[in-house]
Amino acid sequence: MEETISLQELFGVIKKRLIMIISITVLATVIAGVISYLFLTPIYQSSTQLLVNQKETKDSSIYQNNQVQTNVQLINTYNVIIKSQAILDEVIKQLNLDYSVAELTNKITVASETNSQVFTVSVQDKDPEQAQAITNTIANVFQEQIKKIMSVNNVTVLAKAELGDNPSPIKPNKKLNVAIGFAVGLMLSVGIAFLLEFLDNTVKTEKQLEELLELPILGVISEVSQGNVEPKLKKFKLRKGA
Structure with a gap:
């Protein structure tokens, strides 16, 4: 015999297990909050902007008539160079960092807008002051080393990384984690309620x-x-x- 369940019966199951549903939901929300606020390490981000000039130099033929396309391709090359060992080794040396090149690379993000001569270098670290120092050092070292690497002098630091009076971490997103904990707890508790009802074969x-x-x-x-x-x-x- 085909079994069907009405909307009234669904609400009946929820009402019957309401205390359990509320308890599990509250517990999951509290656990998510405790982990987010007490156990997860805050991560801070610092960013600097670098400008690639359109000026052509006598010693380089890298610029072509189509300057916009050339700059885009050049920035793509710079994105790789700025995270290379040649740059990061010098950054680690100047700041006396306890990081390997691979570890420091994982902290760096390089982004650029389409058809833009500006690209952004961002560094994430648990120490906001160290994140700022690494960001600015990367920009300065890259600006100096690119002259030797590509024989061009076309990089300008457009905006240095600044540290505010009260820096805020970019992660973890504590409120979002609590909301996720609430949603997961609610779905889990409702699922358990219907599972218990399905397994209950008493009349x-x-x-x-x-x-x-x-x-x-x-x-x-x-x-x-x-x-x-x-x-x-x-x-x-x-x-x-x-």
């Missing part, structure tokens, strides 16, 4: 008994306990056939 209503045995209910006999006029237990009387 509690006349309708369930009628559907289970495929027999019509002729009447209901109420058992009344002594001193109580309210029915205590329902007994069902069934008859085979119509």
Whole structure:
């Protein structure tokens, strides 16, 4: 026999397990909040902007008539060079960092807009002051080293990394994590509620008994306990056939 469940029955299951649903949801939200606020290390980001000039030099034929396209290609090359060992080794040396080149590379992000001569170098670190120092040092070292690497002098630091009075971490996003914990807890608790209802094979209503045995209910006999006029237990009387 094909079983169907109505919207009223769905809400009935939720209402029946409401305390469990609320408890699991609150627990998941609290756990997400505790982990986000107490255990996850805040990560700060510092950024600087570098400008690639359009000026052509006598010692280089890298610029062509189509300057916009040339600059875009040049910036793509600079994006690779700025994260190379030639640049980062010098940065580590100047700042006396306890990072390898690979570890420092993972902290650096280089981004540029389409058809733009400006690209942005961002560094993430758990120490906001160190993030700022690394960012500015990378810009200065790159500006000096690119003259030797590509024999051009066309990079200008457009905006240095600045450290505000009260820097805010970019991650973790504590409010978002709490919201995710709430959503996960709610979905998990509702899923458990319906799973428990599905696994519960006890008969509690006349309708369930009628559907289970495929027999019509002729009447209901109420058992009344002594001193109580309210029915205590329902007994069902069934008859085979119509």
